[in-house]
Each structure stands twice: as structure tokens, then as C-alpha cells.
Amino acid sequence: MTDQTELDDFRETVRALARNTFMDGYLSRAKSECYPYDTLRTLGRNGLLGLCIPEEMGGQGAGLQALGIACEEISYADNACGYQVFATNVTANLLTRFATQEVRERWLQPVMDGDVVAAIALTEPDTGSDAQALSTKATRVDGGWELSGEKTSITQAPDATVSIVVARSSESDRISAFVVPMDQSGISRQRFEDPGFRPVGRGSLVLDSVFVPESHLLGNDGEGFSLIMKEFDLTRTLIALMAVGIAQRAIDLTIEHAKNRTTFGKPLSHYQGVTFPIAEHLTYLRAIRALAASALQAPGQDRPSTVDAAMLKWWAPQVAFQAVQDCIVLHGHLGWSEELPLQALLRDVAGFQIGDGTPQIQKLIIARHAIGPEVMDR
CATH class of the missing domain: 2.40.110.10 (Butyryl-CoA Dehydrogenase, subunit A, domain 2)
Incomplete structure (x- = not known):
């Protein structure tokens, strides 16, 4: 799935599924430690857990850009469900490429069906x-x-x-x-x-x-480090898009609040102190999506994406965290409440700053590429 029209149609389909099926239950699930097996199976039934697996092996053969779209759109509705898409697809990719036939026959289809947690x-x-x-x-x-x-x-x-x-x-x-x-x-x-x-x-x-x-x-034997490390270019990019999904939901909530909330006789949207932060964060999210799209296209164009992925991994979670934090403030006292999902969104996005490598590690990767390891390692 590389045609832009196909990708746009896919986004609309996944968006409808996510918002109609997962969004209303997000806040109650976010407070629970009960694993959401039902959402995992729903994702599997809708073909979202084997997006990059060839059709002849039971997958969708849709490609990395479709996977990125799914991670963003599902995370918009429920970040735990977005993580299920993320982790399960990465596991399915590893099994497809590196597992023996015996292991693939035992585990690949159940993983893609959402019948097992990986x-x-x-x-x-x-x-x-x-x-x-x-x-x-x-x-x-x-x-x-x-x-x-x-x-x-x-x-x-x-x-x-x-x-x-x-x-x-x-x-x-x-x-x-x-x-x-x-x-x-x-x-x-x-x-x-x-x-x-x-x-x-x-x-x-x-x-x-x-x-x-x-x-x-x-x-x-002995290949485990390299095959897992190679997945980091993908996983760090997908994490960036999951963070974008969370931030976009917070911004959308804030836009509606700004249009409907009246203060000093005017809607909040009248004030630049409210609208300018929204404009700034939307700009950052657009830039992250563009960099992520380039990183996801890189394998098919036979070019490296390690630096792009590192840039995405340190920057996107910080952008998303600040966006949600600003949205909480723009909601005033309503933002300091568990009745809205904003506090849960902030807690979820905070973890992305650490998983798959801290910002310091990502900046080291970028700097070593720019300056040269022979200089930095002296």
C-alpha cells in the first residue's frame, strides 16, 4: 500500500474504527490494570496486527506507512490499543523474517489474530x-x-x-x-x-x-543484538507517531473547548494566548509526521533511517508532552480533573520519553553521525 489515495482511505477506515470502538472506553481502561484482551482481538479481526506481513502468510501486505497510520490513529483513541498495534506488528515482523517454520506455524497466525499477547x-x-x-x-x-x-x-x-x-x-x-x-x-x-x-x-x-x-x-546464534537493534529504526518512528496521536487528541479537545467556552463575554478562541499555542503545536505535529513518513519510506528506497528515527524519538515525545500539558492549562480547572482524558493522556505520553532509548541516547546517535565517531570517541 504505497499509493497516497489508498493510504488516505486506509487512514479514514482506521480512524472510524478507532473512534467508534475504542475512544469512549479509553478513560476507564487507562485507570485499570486489567489487560484489554477484547481490544487486542478486535484489532486482530480488523487486520491491524499483521499489516506488513505478506498476504500469502496471512497478513495484509500493506507496508510500513500503513503501520505508521494505524499506530497514530489507534493511539488517538486509546494509547494502550495503539501499543497493541505497535508491539504485535513488530513481533509479527520478527517472526516472519527470522523464526523457523515450526515457530511461525505455532505463533504467527495467533499473534496476528490477537489471540496471544507478545x-x-x-x-x-x-x-x-x-x-x-x-x-x-x-x-x-x-x-x-x-x-x-x-x-x-x-x-x-x-x-x-x-x-x-x-x-x-x-x-x-x-x-x-x-x-x-x-x-x-x-x-x-x-x-x-x-x-x-x-x-x-x-x-x-x-x-x-x-x-x-x-x-x-x-x-x-549471535545475531540477536543486530536483528533487534535494526528494529529500533522502525520502533522509534512508530513511537513518534503514537505520541502524535495522543497530542492531536488533546489539541482537538482544546479546540472544541476554546470554541465553546466563554469568558469576559467572548469565546476563548478570541484570545491569541489560547489560539497561538494551538497553532504552534499543530505545526510541530505536521513536521513530525513529515519526518516520520520519510523514515518509513527509507527501507523501500534503500537508504538509512537511523538518524531520522533518533530525531523523532527524542523530539516527538517532548513535543507531545508539552502539547498535552498546554492543553491542560488551556482547559483551566477542567483540565485538572480525571473527568476529562487529559491527565491520562499526559501520563501515557510521558513514558515515551524513556522507552526505546532516552533523549540523551538519541542525541548521541545524531551527533556521532554528524561529527563522526572517530572524533567523539577519542
Whole structure:
């Protein structure tokens, strides 16, 4: 799906689904720790969990731009549902490209149907952005591997059915990735108490000699780090678009408020102190969308997008956070209330500033590209 008319039609279809199906329930779900299995299945039934998977493999064959649209439009209605689109599509892409036929036959279709919850377990307690320093061990045993270690800050970990776990191989001393069913013995979990993203949850996984067969190695031994790192160009871009969706909803709420609220005998929209911030934030969101579109087009044009993705990842969450914060202030006392979704939107978007790499990490990537690692690493 590359034709602009097709993409526009797709956006309208997803927008209608999101706003008619998910938007009204957002605030109640945002306050809950109950995983929204029903929304995941609805997304699957509507073909939004395998957007980039070839049609002959059960997916939509729609491409990365369609995935970006889906992440933005679904996040506008409910960011937890947007994360379901994001995480499930990334998992489906990894399974399609790197999993064995046995694993694809077992997991790919259920993932795309929304019948299972998928997580990617990379981060560890002592290794955040320094993923190469991870210590979870994958030890070769008869018939496969045993995994031992702790993963933390894993979104969807409390409810995951299957996880892609990244660990250091005993054979290569390099990082490998494994598809791990979460009903295996030796796995324990902990849910974190977070201010946002509550329905999808974040937590830790402890693996104690968890066996996975040889067939569940993702790619080849020692390739796990590179295949996960390559996904960051996509995931950071999608996070930017999810943040845009949240900010756009806050702005739309504020526009309606400014048109309908009267003060000193005039609507709020009469005052430049109200309208100018809205104009500024709409400009920033338009710029983020344009940069994200370029980043999503890059693989098909055989050009890199790492710098674009890093720019998006540090900038978009900050822009979105400030937009929601300004919208809260422009609502006055109504904004300081749980009756409107603005406080929940602010909590949700705040987490995007950390996940998939902090702003400092993204700026380092950009600076190293501009200045040269040979200079910066002296």
C-alpha cells in the first residue's frame, strides 16, 4: 500500500474504527490494570496486527506507512490499543523474517489474530540503553538452550503469552534472541506500579533455567543484538507517531473547548494566548509526521533511517508532552480533573520519553553521525 489515495482511505477506515470502538472506553481502561484482551482481538479481526506481513502468510501486505497510520490513529483513541498495534506488528515482523517454520506455524497466525499477547524482553536491571552489556545467559543443552537471568521494564510482560528474550549465548559469547512461551516452568513475573500505560502493564521477568528448543532460536546464534537493534529504526518512528496521536487528541479537545467556552463575554478562541499555542503545536505535529513518513519510506528506497528515527524519538515525545500539558492549562480547572482524558493522556505520553532509548541516547546517535565517531570517541 504505497499509493497516497489508498493510504488516505486506509487512514479514514482506521480512524472510524478507532473512534467508534475504542475512544469512549479509553478513560476507564487507562485507570485499570486489567489487560484489554477484547481490544487486542478486535484489532486482530480488523487486520491491524499483521499489516506488513505478506498476504500469502496471512497478513495484509500493506507496508510500513500503513503501520505508521494505524499506530497514530489507534493511539488517538486509546494509547494502550495503539501499543497493541505497535508491539504485535513488530513481533509479527520478527517472526516472519527470522523464526523457523515450526515457530511461525505455532505463533504467527495467533499473534496476528490477537489471540496471544507478545512482549520483547531486552532491558535488564543494570543495562538500560547499554544493551550489549546484558547478562542473561543462554546455555547450550541437549536439544536446545536454557535461559537464566532477569529482564525488567518489559511492556506487556505481566500478561504476555510469548516473549522474544534476548540473552548472551554460551557458545558464541554474543547476543542471541529466543522465542519463549511464557507458560514454561522457571519463569516468574512482577508487575510494576506505573502512572500510565496501566492496561498493557510493565514488569520484570525472571528466568531460572528455562528450556527452549533449538527451533526457537530467532535467526542464527549471535545475531540477536543486530536483528533487534535494526528494529529500533522502525520502533522509534512508530513511537513518534503514537505520541502524535495522543497530542492531536488533546489539541482537538482544546479546540472544541476554546470554541465553546466563554469568558469576559467572548469565546476563548478570541484570545491569541489560547489560539497561538494551538497553532504552534499543530505545526510541530505536521513536521513530525513529515519526518516520520520519510523514515518509513527509507527501507523501500534503500537508504538509512537511523538518524531520522533518533530525531523523532527524542523530539516527538517532548513535543507531545508539552502539547498535552498546554492543553491542560488551556482547559483551566477542567483540565485538572480525571473527568476529562487529559491527565491520562499526559501520563501515557510521558513514558515515551524513556522507552526505546532516552533523549540523551538519541542525541548521541545524531551527533556521532554528524561529527563522526572517530572524533567523539577519542
